[in-house]
Amino acid sequence: MAGKVSLAEKFGLFSEQWSPKIVARFNDNEVRLCKLEGDFHWHQHDDTDEMFLVIEGRLEIDFHDRTETLGPGEMVVVPAGTQHRPRAPLGEAKVFVMDAADTPNTGDAATATHAVDI
Numbered sequence: 001m002a003g004k005v006s007l008a009e010k011f012g013l014f015s016e017q018w019s020p021k022i023v024a025r026f027n028d029n030e031v032r033l034c035k036l037e038g039d040f041h042w043h044q045h046d047d048t049d050e051m052f053l054v055i056e057g058r059l060e061i062d063f064h065d066r067t068e069t070l071g072p073g074e075m076v077v078v079p080a081g082t083q084h085r086p087r088a089p090l091g092e093a094k095v096f097v098m099d100a101a102d103t104p105n106t107g108d109a110a111t112a113t114h115a116v117d118i
Helices: 007-011
Strands: 021-026 029-039 050-056 059-063 066-070 075-078 085-100
Touching: 007 021, 007 029, 050 059, 066 075
Parallel strands: none
Antiparallel strands: 021 029, 029 085, 050 075, 050 085, 059 066, 059 085
């Protein structure tokens, strides 16, 4: 059954960094919330695009040819197969991430932090 989701409430349920939390599912997609601080590593998702939408803070996403800097209300879609590195160098960013179901956050299931429902 459909119901509203309060992003503020859901963000208040966890403190872990770089550990995606699933707050909704639709079709074959997962809506994930993440708290990010510091640098992640370079990676790619071979078979699916990935969308980042900043709710609070600032997120930088490095590509090999540029860096996209995102503030609240700004988003970027990373095309499948594109190497990228998310970073939050100025403190914690709260980010809404859209991924295909079961997509490993590192691009590799063996090294991923598995997204869990909250």
